[in-house]
Amino acid sequence: MLVQINTDTRVDGTEATSDAIEDRLRERRSRFGDRLTRVEMRIRDVDxxxxxxxxxxxKLxxxxxxxxxxxxxxxxxxxxxAITGALRKAVEILDRAFAKHDAVR
Incomplete structure (x- = not known):
């Protein structure tokens, strides 16, 4: 699975920050195995x-x-x-989508 992190100029986008975000993404998505091919996270300062x-x-x-x-x-x-909230929402949606897909099989 490819993980890509993008930040705007107002958000700390250092390699250490990207590594920490990638670790959290990989930890949360590990339950989906090879069902995900790519995860992209975009972080920006809106105000x-x-x-x-x-x-x-x-945005995930x-x-x-x-x-x-x-x-x-x-x-x-x-x-x-913001990352925690986006991850929570994504996991809920993916759980539902994969559960429906598995039920149809």
Whole structure:
């Protein structure tokens, strides 16, 4: 599975940050095995210098093998909060999608 992390210029996009995000993505998606071919995370600062309660946006795109991409977005006061929310949403949607797919088999 390919993991790609993209950040805007206002979000810390160092290699250490990318590695930490990749570790979290791999940990959460390990339950799906080889069912995902690619996961892409885009993180951006949506409110500039205001640093409000929803200042960071994390958009996660997961591509199931042979299926349509699933895209979720979450916003939080910190990068960690936004990533956690996006991961939670993606796991819920993927669990449902794969459960339906397995039931049809």
């Amino acid at each position: 500039g210098d205001r640093n409000g309660a929803r200042g960071i946006e994390a 795109e997961a591509r199931p093998a042979g299926g349509q991409p699933i895209v979720v977005t979450d916003q939080g006061a910190s990068t960690d909060a």
